[in-house]
Amino acid sequence: MAIEPVLKLENVSFEREHKILDNINWQINSGENWVLMGLNGAGKTTLLSLIYGNFWATSGRIQVLGQTFGYTNVFELKKRIGFVSTAMQKQLPENHLAEYIVLSGKFGTINIHNEFTDSDLRESKQLLQQLGGESIINKPYRLLSQGQRQLVLIARALIGQPELLILDEPCNGLDVFAREQLLQQINQLTQLPHHPALLFVSHYTEEILPDFQHILLLKSGKIFAQGKRDSILSEKILSNFYPQPVKLVPTVGNRFAVYPR
Numbered sequence: 001m002a003i004e005p006v007l008k009l010e011n012v013s014f015e016r017e018h019k020i021l022d023n024i025n026w027q028i029n030s031g032e033n034w035v036l037m038g039l040n041g042a043g044k045t046t047l048l049s050l051i052y053g054n055f056w057a058t059s060g061r062i063q064v065l066g067q068t069f070g071y072t073n074v075f076e077l078k079k080r081i082g083f084v085s086t087a088m089q090k091q092l093p094e095n096h097l098a099e100y101i102v103l104s105g106k107f108g109t110i111n112i113h114n115e116f117t118d119s120d121l122r123e124s125k126q127l128l129q130q131l132g133g134e135s136i137i138n139k140p141y142r143l144l145s146q147g148q149r150q151l152v153l154i155a156r157a158l159i160g161q162p163e164l165l166i167l168d169e170p171c172n173g174l175d176v177f178a179r180e181q182l183l184q185q186i187n188q189l190t191q192l193p194h195h196p197a198l199l200f201v202s203h204y205t206e207e208i209l210p211d212f213q214h215i216l217l218l219k220s221g222k223i224f225a226q227g228k229r230d231s232i233l234s235e236k237i238l239s240n241f242y243p244q245p246v247k248l249v250p251t252v253g254n255r256f257a258v259y260p261r
């Protein structure tokens, strides 16, 4: 039996007062880690909203985890997708310990009472450990740094065993040290057995880890380029993608930053 793609968009467009997304064709296969990049207003958030079933495409076909929007129960489908965005941070109970917040993801709720077992709680702590977040176990959410809160949200999404994990600009607002730490933790995630396909949204090339093997560049609502990391991270492509020519500078561990020329 053929394995269904994790995500398949065919000729997808989305309009409000104007065309926000135009003829998007894109496929994510099982086990792939993708980066979605675009400048402000490129249409990234809108594209994520379509993938997560919050908006309906004006035209085209969207298939997520083998289900086609319009022919499936979106609520059930959402249980199979992990979605992490900084906006979610405000919804979580500040006084709850990190491991309980993670655990709430297993039940798809914000607040948990006594519906969990000791083994559920162990699983939650173990997941934080596996992601390099041992030090935040037993700490109330309100005392966690921005980066630690992001890690809790990621673990919370992971405990529901999603088949697709969307990380919407997870490094936003982090200082350079916290960002590096979170990126290393995300890197650990990609090493976990049976980890979900990853869709990592970012503005910055320097956040593209070596394990993020595929990149989609979105510009003014259209796909500017998509493909393997090594082919997309080129000065020629990026100089046309950005509003002015750029220089691609190696940073650490086969990662690159861009600077205007």
Ligand SMILES: Nc1ncnc2c1ncn2[C@@H]1O[C@H](COP(=O)(O)OP(=O)(O)OP(=O)(O)O)[C@@H](O)[C@H]1O
Pocket: 016, 017, 020, 038, 039, 040, 041, 042, 043, 044, 045, 046, 047
């Ligand atoms: N509901 C809406 N009605 C009309 N226009 C919208 C709506 N939502 C988004 N837009 C417009 O669509 C374009 C894409 O917005 P979107 O938020 O998807 O971009 P983005 O790439 O996520 O940007 P950013 O990086 O700034 O978050 C923008 O021009 C935005 O103003």
